[in-house]
Amino acid sequence: MLEIKDLHVKLADEDKEILKGLSLRVPSGEVHAIMGPNGSGKSTMSYVLSGKDGYEVTSGSATLDGADLLEMEPEERAAAGLFLAFQYPVEIPGVGNMTFLRTAVNSQRKLRGEEELSAAEFLKLVRTRAKSLKIDADMLKRPVNVGFSGGEKKRNEILQMAMLEPKMCILDETDSGLDVDAMKLVAEGVNALRDGKRSFLVITHYQRLLDHIKPDVVHIMADGRIIKTGGPELALEVEHNGYADLLAEVA
Amino acid sequence: MRRAQALAAKREAAAERLSRGDLPKGGAWITAARENALERLHQMGLPARRDEYWRFTRPEALIAAQAAPVPLMIDEDAPQFGELDRLKLVFVDGVLNVAQSDALAMENVEITTLEQAATQDIHWARDLFGVLESRGQAPVERPLAALNTATATQGLLIRVTGKAPRPISLTYLRADDAGDAVVHHVIRLEKGAELTLLESGPAAARLSKVIEVDVADGASFDHIRTQGRDHGRRALTHLFARIGAEASFKSFSLTVNGALTRNEYVITLEGDDSHATVSGAVAGDGNDGAFHQDDTVFITHAGERCESRQVFKKVLRNGATGVFQGKILVRQSAQKTDGYQISQALLLDEDSQFLAKPELEIYADDVACSHGATVGAIDEDALFYMVSRGVPRRQAQDMLVLAFLSEALDEIDNEAIRDDIQTRLELWVERHSA
Numbered sequence A: 001m002l003e004i005k006d007l008h009v010k011l012a013d014e015d016k017e018i019l020k021g022l023s024l025r026v027p028s029g030e031v032h033a034i035m036g037p038n039g040s041g042k043s044t045m046s047y048v049l050s051g052k053d054g055y056e057v058t059s060g061s062a063t064l065d066g067a068d069l070l071e072m073e074p075e076e077r078a079a080a081g082l083f084l085a086f087q088y089p090v091e092i093p094g095v096g097n098m099t100f101l102r103t104a105v106n107s108q109r110k111l112r113g114e115e116e117l118s119a120a121e122f123l124k125l126v127r128t129r130a131k132s133l134k135i136d137a138d139m140l141k142r143p144v145n146v147g148f149s150g151g152e153k154k155r156n157e158i159l160q161m162a163m164l165e166p167k168m169c170i171l172d173e174t175d176s177g178l179d180v181d182a183m184k185l186v187a188e189g190v191n192a193l194r195d196g197k198r199s200f201l202v203i204t205h206y207q208r209l210l211d212h213i214k215p216d217v218v219h220i221m222a223d224g225r226i227i228k229t230g231g232p233e234l235a236l237e238v239e240h241n242g243y244a245d246l247l248a249e250v251a
Numbered sequence B: 001m002r003r004a005q006a007l008a009a010k011r012e013a014a015a016e017r018l019s020r021g022d023l024p025k026g027g028a029w030i031t032a033a034r035e036n037a038l039e040r041l042h043q044m045g046l047p048a049r050r051d052e053y054w055r056f057t058r059p060e061a062l063i064a065a066q067a068a069p070v071p072l073m074i075d076e077d078a079p080q081f082g083e084l085d086r087l088k089l090v091f092v093d094g095v096l097n098v099a100q101s102d103a104l105a106m107e108n109v110e111i112t113t114l115e116q117a118a119t120q121d122i123h124w125a126r127d128l129f130g131v132l133e134s135r136g137q138a139p140v141e142r143p144l145a146a147l148n149t150a151t152a153t154q155g156l157l158i159r160v161t162g163k164a165p166r167p168i169s170l171t172y173l174r175a176d177d178a179g180d181a182v183v184h185h186v187i188r189l190e191k192g193a194e195l196t197l198l199e200s201g202p203a204a205a206r207l208s209k210v211i212e213v214d215v216a217d218g219a220s221f222d223h224i225r226t227q228g229r230d231h232g233r234r235a236l237t238h239l240f241a242r243i244g245a246e247a248s249f250k251s252f253s254l255t256v257n258g259a260l261t262r263n264e265y266v267i268t269l270e271g272d273d274s275h276a277t278v279s280g281a282v283a284g285d286g287n288d289g290a291f292h293q294d295d296t297v298f299i300t301h302a303g304e305r306c307e308s309r310q311v312f313k314k315v316l317r318n319g320a321t322g323v324f325q326g327k328i329l330v331r332q333s334a335q336k337t338d339g340y341q342i343s344q345a346l347l348l349d350e351d352s353q354f355l356a357k358p359e360l361e362i363y364a365d366d367v368a369c370s371h372g373a374t375v376g377a378i379d380e381d382a383l384f385y386m387v388s389r390g391v392p393r394r395q396a397q398d399m400l401v402l403a404f405l406s407e408a409l410d411e412i413d414n415e416a417i418r419d420d421i422q423t424r425l426e427l428w429v430e431r432h433s434a
């Protein structure tokens, strides 16, 4: 279970508070969605949870199955089971996609004290998982995300997620910029990973992704806090009426 | 007046450094070549700090009459190119060691030592020894190459008449803390001949090396070298090449460690439809004592439709310095030239520096030339992306360093050789990981 309590975060080198008392619980096995206007702090939340530099936590806590995430190095958080599908996946020239995947999988195993996968085991695994996401051999050979289309980058994120088998998956606008077919592929990839224990936090602006990945709970975030939590119907309300009414309610 | 005075001082320094009586003895042809080189040296004088060509690299340590001693390094890495099938020739402290070397013989290749050839009155190398060096003295003077020609007694004369069945590898070992090595090789590839030349090892506390390569029409020369790991070593190398028509020339260098390395390249594409590539990967850490590495390249296009590439990548940390001076000169005759040049440095901290001077000088109207020099730091976004996937920060940074250098290594065509170089680089990165 991911548990965030009254989290306050400011920019490290500027006196600007971005998360202003964020609280959130995602029990294991559940899918939660976060919606909210641009600039409300959704990406910042996912970065802070995964340990990106440049932010300062001034108060509050964030734990994964009771373990203090904020005390860990980013790679330890990953090994502890946290995964972030980036809103803007990064291109890494000169590092092969396959090499990167294998290094990541084995680094996590090492950090957890597990045995590393052999080249053959890894290859077999990556081939089947890539295939279901329609990722071809060429994409696996190319440098990480270099020259990938928007849709290819997002599918590559899901492939990484499938290979790393995290406990807690955060998807930051994974549907943005995808056509319907690509979005379906991504949604299928996510659904294939739902096993009753793994949790998901899906950040999105659109109901259409939630048609495919059915959330148990929907949160609305504004100005660095969760302002409303409800069932799937909350997403439909946003889809029809926008955020204006919800924002007015709390104002 | 100022300039005249400076020149007089440089000439005086040259006269002091070497006079006729100091020249090694030999047969008529080599004596003439050495005397001509001495004359060139006396005309030009020794390089001085004020010289434009030495703006980024101080020449003093290379000029001093005596080399500063440098402790021998016990290099525990597997020997470079050790797994490759090659004709292995070993120099110890700059002198060919027959006992440790294979026989100087291979199909389609004639090899003589400079020592032997020098005793003969006539030799094919007469038309090349000091000749390409001498032509390479304009428009930029390279007095220390002339000094090498005048004084070198060690080196190989290699004539290739067809496809060499195996690479020739020259390994330069050290047995002594102190000392200079002055080595001068002459290589002639006859029409359609092919040779891969491998070089590795530190050679000496201070190395002066000149290679003159004549690549005839349709011939192909591939050169891959690594410069030894001894921290304090200094080296000045010159590679002079003349390239005929429909010929290919490639040279790759790996420099890790060394207090001072300067590699000068003087390449002339004389014939039409030829190709030349010079490339280098550099990894330097100032904490190893000192690290200053300089690639100075001058490529002249005279023939039509030739292609030239310069690809240099340098990773620098802890006060290390990288220098790149690269020029493409396109003569009026050289229509349809395709010239490409890129030099990039990755600085791992703020103490390190990269000094670059890319130059184009073009007299033909129908050419495509591009050049770029960049300096950057580790891409923090890429680094975070990698650690967020569970790769420890140190390892992620090492991967990015190797990725950065891979663009230069990609210039090596032979996969086995490239892997060998890659391994050496990975070991270095691992040792210097922070």
Ligand SMILES: Nc1ncnc2c1ncn2[C@@H]1O[C@H](COP(=O)(O)OP(=O)(O)O)[C@@H](O)[C@H]1O
Pocket: A011, A018, A036, A037, A038, A039, A040, A041, A042, A043, A044, A045, A054
């Ligand atoms: N590194 C940063 N530097 C400056 N401003 C930032 C930085 N990170 C986030 N912000 C600001 O914080 C706010 C929240 O941004 P973000 O988390 O990206 O919102 P969302 O993902 O909900 O659109 C925005 O006003 C944004 O400009």
Ligand SMILES: [Mg+2]
Pocket: A042, A043, A044, A087, A172, A173
């Ligand atoms: Mg965002």
